[in-house]
Amino acid sequence: xxxxxxxxxxxxxxxxxxxxxxxxxxxxxxxxxxxxxxxxxxxxxxxxxxxxxxxxxxxxxxxxxxxxxxxxxxxxxxxxxxxxxxxxxxxxxxxxxxxxxxxxxxxxxxxxxxxxxxxxxxxxxxxxxxxxxxxxxxxxxxxxxxxxxxxxxxxxxxxxxxxxxxxxxxxxxxxxxxxxxxxxxxxxxxxxxxxxxxxxxxxxxxxxxxxxxxxxxxxxxxxxxxxxxxxxxxxxxxxxxxxxxxxxxxxxxxxxxxxxxxxxxxxxxxxxxxxxxxxxxxxxxxxxxxxxxxxxxxxxxxxxxxxxxxxxxxxxxxxxxxxxxxxxxxxxxxxxxxxxxxxxxxxxxxxxxxxxxxxxxxxxxxxxxxxxxxxxxxxxxxxxxxxxxxxxxxxxxxxxxxxxxxxxxxxxxxxxxxxxxxxxxxxxxxxxxxxxxxx
Amino acid sequence: xxxxxxxxxxxxxxxxxxxxxxxxxxxxxxxxxxxxxxxxxxxxxxxxxxxxxxxxxxxxxxxxxxxxxxxxxxxxxxxxxxxxxxxxxxxxxxxxxxxxxxxxxxxxxxxxxxxxxxxxxxxxxxxxxxxxxxxxxxxxxxxxxxxxxxxxxxxxxxxxxxxxxxxxxxxxxxxxxxxxxxxxxxxxxxxxxxxxxxxxxxxxxxxxxxxxxxxxxxxxxxxxxxxxxxxxxxxxxxxxxxxxxxxxxxxxxxxxxxxxxxxxxxxxxxxxxxxxxxxxxxxxxxxxxxxxxxxxxxxxxxxxxxxxxxxxxxxxxxxxxxxxxxxxxxxxxxxxxxxxxxxxxxxxxxxx
Numbered sequence: 169x170x171x172x173x174x175x176x177x178x179x180x181x182x183x184x185x186x187x188x189x190x191x192x193x194x195x196x197x198x199x200x201x202x203x204x205x206x207x208x209x210x211x212x213x214x215x216x217x218x219x220x221x222x223x224x225x226x227x228x229x230x231x232x233x234x235x236x237x238x239x240x241x242x243x244x245x246x247x248x249x250x251x252x253x254x255x256x257x258x259x260x261x262x263x264x265x266x267x268x269x270x271x272x273x274x275x276x277x278x279x280x281x282x283x284x285x286x287x288x289x290x291x292x293x294x295x296x297x298x299x300x301x302x303x304x305x306x307x308x309x310x311x312x313x314x315x316x317x318x319x320x321x322x323x324x325x326x327x328x329x330x331x332x333x334x335x336x337x338x339x340x341x342x343x344x345x346x347x348x349x350x351x352x353x354x355x356x357x358x359x360x361x362x363x364x365x366x367x368x369x370x371x372x373x374x375x376x377x378x379x380x381x382x383x384x385x386x387x388x389x390x391x392x393x394x395x396x397x398x399x400x401x402x403x404x405x406x407x408x409x410x411x412x413x414x415x416x417x418x419x420x421x422x423x424x425x426x427x428x429x430x431x432x433x434x435x436x437x438x439x440x441x442x443x444x445x446x447x448x449x450x451x452x453x454x455x456x457x458x459x460x461x462x463x464x465x466x467x468x469x470x471x472x473x474x475x476x477x478x479x480x481x482x483x484x485x486x487x488x489x490x491x492x493x494x495x496x497x498x499x500x501x502x503x504x505x506x507x508x509x510x511x512x513x514x515x516x517x518x519x520x521x522x523x524x525x526x527x528x529x530x531x532x533x534x535x536x537x538x539x540x541x542x543x544x545x546x547x548x549x550x551x552x553x554x555x556x557x558x559x560x561x562x563x564x565x566x567x568x569x570x571x572x573x574x575x576x577x578x579x580x581x582x583x584x585x586x587x588x589x590x591x592x593x594x595x596x597x598x599x600x601x602x603x604x605x606x607x
Numbered sequence: 608x609x610x611x612x613x614x615x616x617x618x619x620x621x622x623x624x625x626x627x628x629x630x631x632x633x634x635x636x637x638x639x640x641x642x643x644x645x646x647x648x649x650x651x652x653x654x655x656x657x658x659x660x661x662x663x664x665x666x667x668x669x670x671x672x673x674x675x676x677x678x679x680x681x682x683x684x685x686x687x688x689x690x691x692x693x694x695x696x697x698x699x700x701x702x703x704x705x706x707x708x709x710x711x712x713x714x715x716x717x718x719x720x721x722x723x724x725x726x727x728x729x730x731x732x733x734x735x736x737x738x739x740x741x742x743x744x745x746x747x748x749x750x751x752x753x754x755x756x757x758x759x760x761x762x763x764x765x766x767x768x769x770x771x772x773x774x775x776x777x778x779x780x781x782x783x784x785x786x787x788x789x790x791x792x793x794x795x796x797x798x799x800x801x802x803x804x805x806x807x808x809x810x811x812x813x814x815x816x817x818x819x820x821x822x823x824x825x826x827x828x829x830x831x832x833x834x835x836x837x838x839x840x841x842x843x844x845x846x847x848x849x850x851x852x853x854x855x856x857x858x859x860x861x862x863x864x865x866x867x868x869x870x871x872x873x874x875x876x877x878x879x880x881x882x883x884x885x886x887x888x889x890x891x892x893x894x895x896x897x898x899x900x901x902x903x904x905x906x907x908x909x910x911x912x913x914x915x916x917x918x919x920x921x922x923x924x925x926x927x928x929x930x931x932x933x934x935x936x937x938x939x940x941x942x943x944x945x946x947x948x949x950x951x952x953x954x955x956x957x958x959x
Contacts, residue, residue, distance in 0.1 A: 205919075206919040206920075207919045207920055207923055244905070245905060245918070245919040245922065247919075249870075250859060250866055251662060251859075252901070254657070254658065254662075254858075254859060255658040255659070255662075255902060258653070258654045258657050258658035259654055259658060261654075262653075262654065275863070276863065276865065276866060279769060279859065279860075279861040279862065279863060279866075280859040280860070280861070282860065282861050283771070283860035283861060284657075284860070287783075299769075350753075350756070351756070351768075351863075351865050352756070352768040352769055352863040352864070352865060355756070355768060594771065597703075597763075597771055597773065598771060598773075598774075599774070
């Protein structure tokens, strides 16, 4: 018992000193905690995404900050584990004048801090993952699944498959396999796919792959027997490369496979080698090169401040997602400054308003050097997603190429209805009265 | 010199069978508990409560549960996280479906459900032991998580299988702030640790230890093996179940079944091994070690100013090295180190 006490004292001493030194840091900076993961199973994605965000911060600071306000940040390693992530969030939320927003890039961590956000007044973005029903800002005022959620992605997939077959009605009688990672993540699109199954009359076959998915012979045997018209690959991590290789082995054409965006990065296709050629996935970025990425190359990597150790990864899928996320955060802060005072440091509450009233149209995208890099976004209290549009990309063996020139949008009315129902259930369970927060 | 028991005579059986027979220990522990209840809520920061103290207490409780099964009864289990999951999801469903259900009763019922699952999956222990038993408890781990994700009723038909813990309210008092939740967890952990300490000193605990040391001999001297092993599973799972419910209600709030994965089971097993098998104190020390060390390490490597990609890896390497070091130097765990220190202290400053 005594030893525990001594230990607790030692830790509190360490915590106190770090807290003190942290408080001494400059107060005139916009502080953003970075809950990154650079070790463990998902390090490849984490280092790319958070590397991209930090590269963009460095670019903004090199260009003079947001109306003169520099961005400061501190990293904390979460290892993609919920408990570590919660600890990191708690550690950083009050630091340097308080966290202004947070992005954990992990469903487990996002759930772990979800309930803490309103009390701490820290907005959280969840780009392309997390609770789909959090798009309803009346119930989840501090959560922003910006650009698009899993449900809109699933709707976008069906829309794309319909268009590919020559019209939504042509999907009638077709067979679609949903090959999914057997977890909350893989089951998230069920309600959308099932609703479409009823509406369009195709046959949905759901095949789970247990984590981590290193052996999929049984599943692909089943797929070969069913001989579906399309396979949706809702995978994660090593499961994706294995699925591609196994598909090649059983001779299933990769052109009929459509991956989720977490199955659509260089980290998924390069390990699969030639087996990945012709494979298509969803994405919320148009692959390619943009002025902003050139600027990062020049000003950030040129000044030796780049975050990625491997320069070939600049502009890769995860890196671009990180840049996109950081760009939207900075836009949210800029937006808040327009309302609450230019050149001032914004609080979490003010940034929340900024994110709720985002309007990144094509004109603004051009100014940012990122025209068409991500869909245009206009958020509101009712719609914290702001877009719901997705794109399809194909792996040509060396790089990702966009398939659809325009952004694909599924049945938004249907998704909005589902979001409303699901968030109402959450509000009832948590006894929340849905309401928009005043600006 | 100070830590000496000369002059402390035990004149009654009650005196003789105290938990802390030495007066200094008793006062130190009482002072420590008083400190935890009365002083800590005023001096600790919210970060300290919600990131360190609450998880530390919850994991201590889970480690205590596993220690009863593995350390006292000698049955290796890899299903701790599964029992925690049963506790959490059962408590959630009791709160959801029974109107006016008091939260403490829901925690207890969650623990009872976990202990029933524990008994069911403890049945193989009657025939198999050692590594084979560990493999069969692995089945619990996978079955429970699979079951919770497959049967939508358990998660109240949430499409992604995620549950959100209801508000914690006892007799009209809302436990919202980290301090309040800390006090609630601390009170539950204290009561349950006291119960466990007394249980392992009683007939039940002695029968567990007899079975652990040699089950044939235990059977010969009259212990009923089936009952002994199954009570160990039941009690252990009860503790884990309550810990799991606290994990959901007082720590993270929103949980997916995946949070209770095999990783968590291993972490708790490590806590028990590092803290000390067959020791109540060891469960707390082990949980403290596994919860706090990575945090302290990440602080230390953070102030060195190395790039983040390096610090993240250094932390893991140091952690691994320390665990190996501890296991070589003191395979009986931190509790044993503590005991050795106490014995040395008794003789200080004149060791013979």
